Amino acid sequence: MSKKICFNENELVGVLTTEPINRVLDYYSPSGGCRLGDFVEVFLGPRKVLGCVWSKGIGGYDPLKIKRINRVLDLEPMQEEMRLFLHRVSNYTLSPISGMLRLALRGNFTSQVKTHKKVYFFSGKNNHKQLKITRTRKRLLDFLTNKKTKHFSLNDLSFLSGVSISVIQGLIKNGLIEEKKIPIDFSYPKLFPEYLSQKLSNEQLAVVNQLKTFLVAKVYSTTLLKGVTGSGKTEVYLELVAEALRLGRQVLVLLPEIALTSAFIEKVKTRFGNSPAEWHSGVTKSEKYRCWRMIASGNIQLVVGARSALYLPFKKLGLIVVDEEHDTSYKQEDGILYNARDMAVLRASLNEAMVVLASATPSLETWVNAKVGKYNRLNLENRYGAAKLPEISCIDMRLEKLSPNTWISPKLIEGVKRNLENGEQSLLFLNRRGYAPITICQACGFQVGCEKCDARMTLHRFRSILICHQCGDTKLLIDVCPNCKASGSFNALGPGVERIAEEASKAFPDAKLALLSSDILTPSGSIDKIIDSIENGEVDIIIGTQLVAKGHNFPHLSLVGVIDADLGLQGADLRASEKTFQLIKQVSGRAGRDKTKGIALLQTYQPEHPVMRAILSNDDEKFWESEAKQRKEALVPPFGTMAGIVISGTDLQQVNEISNQFAINLGPLKDINAKVYGPAPAPIARIRGRHRIRLLIKVGNKKNFQKALGSWASQFKLPGNVRLSIDIDPQTFF
Ligand code: ADP
Ligand code: ZN
Ligand code: ZN
Numbered sequence: 049m050s051k052k053i054c055f056n057e058n059e060l061v062g063v064l065t066t067e068p069i070n071r072v073l074d075y076y077s078p079s080g081g082c083r084l085g086d087f088v089e090v091f092l093g094p095r096k097v098l099g100c101v102w103s104k105g106i107g108g109y110d111p112l113k114i115k116r117i118n119r120v121l122d123l124e125p126m127q128e129e130m131r132l133f134l135h136r137v138s139n140y141t142l143s144p145i146s147g148m149l150r151l152a153l154r155g156n157f158t159s160q161v162k163t164h165k166k167v168y169f170f171s172g173k174n175n176h177k178q179l180k181i182t183r184t185r186k187r188l189l190d191f192l193t194n195k196k197t198k199h200f201s202l203n204d205l206s207f208l209s210g211v212s213i214s215v216i217q218g219l220i221k222n223g224l225i226e227e228k229k230i231p232i233d234f235s236y237p238k239l240f241p242e243y244l245s246q247k248l249s250n251e252q253l254a255v256v257n258q259l260k261t262f263l264v265a266k267v268y269s270t271t272l273l274k275g276v277t278g279s280g281k282t283e284v285y286l287e288l289v290a291e292a293l294r295l296g297r298q299v300l301v302l303l304p305e306i307a308l309t310s311a312f313i314e315k316v317k318t319r320f321g322n323s324p325a326e327w328h329s330g331v332t333k334s335e336k337y338r339c340w341r342m343i344a345s346g347n348i349q350l351v352v353g354a355r356s357a358l359y360l361p362f363k364k365l366g367l368i369v370v371d372e373e374h375d376t377s378y379k380q381e382d383g384i385l386y387n388a389r390d391m392a393v394l395r396a397s398l399n400e401a402m403v404v405l406a407s408a409t410p411s412l413e414t415w416v417n418a419k420v421g422k423y424n425r426l427n428l429e430n431r432y433g434a435a436k437l438p439e440i441s442c443i444d445m446r447l448e449k450l451s452p453n454t455w456i457s458p459k460l461i462e463g464v465k466r467n468l469e470n471g472e473q474s475l476l477f478l479n480r481r482g483y484a485p486i487t488i489c490q491a492c493g494f495q496v497g498c499e500k501c502d503a504r505m506t507l508h509r510f511r512s513i514l515i516c517h518q519c520g521d522t523k524l525l526i527d528v529c530p531n532c533k534a535s536g537s538f539n540a541l542g543p544g545v546e547r548i549a550e551e552a553s554k555a556f557p558d559a560k561l562a563l564l565s566s567d568i569l570t571p572s573g574s575i576d577k578i579i580d581s582i583e584n585g586e587v588d589i590i591i592g593t594q595l596v597a598k599g600h601n602f603p604h605l606s607l608v609g610v611i612d613a614d615l616g617l618q619g620a621d622l623r624a625s626e627k628t629f630q631l632i633k634q635v636s637g638r639a640g641r642d643k644t645k646g647i648a649l650l651q652t653y654q655p656e657h658p659v660m661r662a663i664l665s666n667d668d669e670k671f672w673e674s675e676a677k678q679r680k681e682a683l684v685p686p687f688g689t690m691a692g693i694v695i696s697g698t699d700l701q702q703v704n705e706i707s708n709q710f711a712i713n714l715g716p717l718k719d720i721n722a723k724v725y726g727p728a729p730a731p732i733a734r735i736r737g738r739h740r741i742r743l744l745i746k747v748g749n750k751k752n753f754q755k756a757l758g759s760w761a762s763q764f765k766l767p768g769n770v771r772l773s774i775d776i777d778p779q780t781f782f
Pocket of ligand 1: 246247248249252275276277278279280281282283432601
């Protein structure tokens, strides 16, 4: 006998689950047991899945098939504003809403832990002398010594340090590590807005006062804070953070690079007396769990994070700061393709919150938005204190005499030498990881490429491997050419930072060198150590990739040498000029941040290039104006919107046929007067064994773009092994 469930309409709720179903499903919630936004566990077939009460029940189903909500989780319900935000991002990026919910639920919320076991580290306590320090024990102790946080869950500690749980337990027995039970919801330390405010310059003060008036208005606004490198943008927006804290509103500061967080956290500690919460890939799972809950309950005042922090459940968000807003790493390039800077503006607009976009070299998008009055704009024209902006000049490489396989020109060598004599730091910058981009057989011309991608493999000599920068695949160095069987015939062509480091160590044998590249990022925090030693002046010459160009403040650095200033100008990227301008200005801006005057030397074969001239002239506005004019004439972003389409699969012929079908049947795209380019093989025509065909779609008017794209893309049912990805506002064209 089947049990008949009787319920009225308002006992039905629509639940969105994190499963890829992409619509709400009806569940039964007796006597109004669920509120909108509640996180729930429901049965989907035989499985328990996570969901969120998204709407009233849709109705119209067979009542006997409707299941009851299994459990309501002990979490703050999702606010309406957040549900709206997720819908908007989903519509804008054409990503499934269930995927958006997964983004908003990062962290492990199915386990209902009330208390959490944590291990604490106490160095040098107890019978430490009798203790045998094995290799793995040493690794664990080294890891803990280098870490600022000293407490971890057992699993996190094992994962992050790379030693097994039994090794940790051994040290717990010996008393070197102490185990403690602490509640998971223990609160974050309070930040004090009046703890230690810096004395601001008149220019800074004027900007802060203006920003504060926007904030206290409690309406949505976005402001471009354009301040030259070293103008003290951080100090300025920290004063605004202080004001938000006084108003009891939560703040999110987005940084483009995890490597910058520890310096920022130090600043927050100095200014507010305590550390903020952190949210990025380096934060442990249990910490994320705690952080998420405390943000939702309004008990965290300030979060510093990477782009995914945008989806945290702020209870009373008042301010979002996007630092280095021009940085391309704000664009998420896999999964859900969104630009965190743009979505920050959207999120704030749904919250009556304020956005500050800070940069010395804003993106053209933001510059134009400020120009047309969509955003406010405030400027800091001078460096803080006695520091002056660096003097930038070009080294014309056509006139320099270099020996084969060297890349540092005599002029630059001379500059570094002078700096060494004066006890000052120099930076050699090259935006290319590894040792050499090409490994070629001199006997037959064979180049070492990736088996899975149409890409060469980059030689990383320090690690003695070749790496594919597309898919991460590695190969050991080989001696015999697989093509012509010649032995010892391989030669490395072109420079990467490792090779510049090698050249520098030969040219300056007594100097202390530090290599700063994202390759050396290891979980043990070694990058922080290198940065510390640079800040303390223990390094003479820094050799680095774009990782050094971002936001760092190196007080002893007075000379920046750009090895290949032309590097970014090659290729067909519509933002090539803009990105080169930003990168060179940013990296040059690392010089002369203290009392000594800084100089930047740009090695170039085209000193007449408009970008080089714009950099030397120091007339930023003129550069943006001419850049804007060119983009307007070509109707490319920000004067027109684009979508990059990639159709990929393992069978090239199949991918070609499907791409042609899409290109022939433009239907909905024709209705909105879209221009369609392609199909053509993507610049990297194969990645991870998948062939890639590209189409580029351009419209003058954004209206109905997503809608048209959506119906165009869903015309054909794709075979299981073929994928279609849509990238709105693409930043890269690979
Ligand atoms: P930006 O981000 O604009 O490049 P920073 O915020 O890093 O510049 O500031 C550059 C340097 O000047 C930092 O060392 C910072 O601490 C210092 N500074 C800026 N403003 C002040 C201030 N009002 N008082 C003291 N130091 C300041
Ligand atoms: Zn060969
Ligand atoms: Zn590859």
